[in-house]
Amino acid sequence: MKRSIRNRIVEHVTVRAGDLVPHPLNFRRHPKGQRTALADSLRELGDIRSLLGYRLPDGRIQLIDGHLRRDLDPNRTVTVEVVDLTEEEARQALLTLDPLAALAETDAAAVARLTALAKTDSEALRAMWQKLAQDRPVLPAADPNILPPASLEEKFLILIECADEQEQIELLQRFRAEGLTVKALTT
Numbered sequence: 001m002k003r004s005i006r007n008r009i010v011e012h013v014t015v016r017a018g019d020l021v022p023h024p025l026n027f028r029r030h031p032k033g034q035r036t037a038l039a040d041s042l043r044e045l046g047d048i049r050s051l052l053g054y055r056l057p058d059g060r061i062q063l064i065d066g067h068l069r070r071d072l073d074p075n076r077t078v079t080v081e082v083v084d085l086t087e088e089e090a091r092q093a094l095l096t097l098d099p100l101a102a103l104a105e106t107d108a109a110a111v112a113r114l115t116a117l118a119k120t121d122s123e124a125l126r127a128m129w130q131k132l133a134q135d136r137p138v139l140p141a142a143d144p145n146i147l148p149p150a151s152l153e154e155k156f157l158i159l160i161e162c163a164d165e166q167e168q169i170e171l172l173q174r175f176r177a178e179g180l181t182v183k184a185l186t187t
Helices: 032-045 067-072 087-102 108-117 123-135 165-177
Strands: 009-016 051-055 061-065 077-083
Touching: 032 067, 032 123, 051 087, 061 067, 061 077, 061 087, 108 123
Parallel strands: 051 077
Antiparallel strands: 009 077, 051 061
16 A cells, blocks of 8 residues: 655744754764855855754754854844654655765756856855766766756866966967956866
8 A cells, every 4th residue: 555645743932043953963063165165155144944843852953954154143033944754754854855865866967057047256166066066976968848948158168277377378378369258267
C-alpha cells in the first residue's frame, strides 16, 4: 500500500535569533568565506528563506537548519518554519537536508547565463557564483523549454585559467590586440 506524504509544517513564527536553540548534533561548520557571503547576501537581498526548527518539550525552538543565520546576529528577528518532528526525526533531517541538496548536479550553461545576468557588489558572492560551475558535475545541455526569455541577450563565453597574473595580462593584451572583447576575472 502506498504511503501518503505527510505535511509536517505546523507554523511559522517570528522570533529573536538568539532565542533559538542550536542543535547539539549539527555537523555543519561555517568557514569565514561562507559567513561573509551569507552576510553580504542578507545585506543585498534581506531574509528570503525561513529557518527550520522544531519545538522542544519546554516550548523553545531547536534548529535543524539556519544555524549560521542565527549566529550572524543573535539580536535579529527571524522567521522560523516550525515542523512537528520527534528528536529522532530531527536527527534524520539534520543528516538529510543539506546532503540531499548537495546531490543536485549543476547545469554549467544555466549557471553561466545566470551569473552573467546577476549583479552584486559583493566580492564573496561573485567568487561563490564563479566557483559554482567548477565544483559540480555538469548536466547535459539545458532543456530548451526552461531557457530564459528570448529578450535576454545570448552570450557565448570562454574562461581561460592562467598560471599567474603575468600570463593573464599577456593574454588580455594579445586578445585585445586581435580585436576581441575580454575581461579579467580573479577568484
